[in-house]
Amino acid sequence: MKIAGWDNTPIISSGSGTKKVVQFAPEATIMDYPEIDLFGYLKTTAKTEEAKGGSNKRAAVVRLSNAIALEPFNGDLDYMTNMGLSVRDKDTQNSIAQSEIHKSFYTYTITIDLDKVGIDGDIEIENIEKANRVKQFLDQVEFLYRDIKGRRENMSPVFAIGGIYERKNPYFENRLKFSYKNNLAIECLGEILEDDDVKKNTSIGxxxxxxxxENDIKTKLPNVGTINKFFINLKAEVDNYYE
Structure with a gap:
């Protein structure tokens, strides 16, 4: 959200005593906040003498599947100490901590219901803003990273397949796997691409x-380009959709 330049949706703490929940502010709408436009919300209000209370919710139009590792976990561990500080006092007790490490390729699926972006009840934003929000989100996926325990990890994709389709079916979910080490199984993908709607509208990066x-991927699958070209094509299709 910071990279996209989106404002944080305001939040409130509602409830009484120790039974409080943090949620989006009732007055926040998708008109001003792309976060709740794309990822949805649940807002609840307590019953009072003046109001009956209740809930207001919006389902996410951007949905993310679980990230599934394509390689097994081998039980690797990282051992850590706070030696840099403990040496300052020879009487300090300093224990060893450990954390699990898993280096692997992961596969996940993102779906976006373009028909529902920017529409919430009586509110509807302009098509150009709908397209901008989707394209800004795609930019974040292309250059995805995460800060983990003081490290900035590069999580940008090394293989991407998808497009904009008439049928709202996540065709490639649970279809990416390795036939053996670092070899992407492409026979299954080729069979999915036999469908006219899928083949016509799919790009691959x-x-x-x-x-x-890599050579088999580029010669046996259609429309294979770079990752950057994949996202350029996808964003162009988003613009066409909202014209």
């Missing part, structure tokens, strides 16, 4: 020198 069977 592949980062060079990462997957072992």
């Amino acid at each position: 592949c980062l060079s020198d990462i997957l072992a069977n």
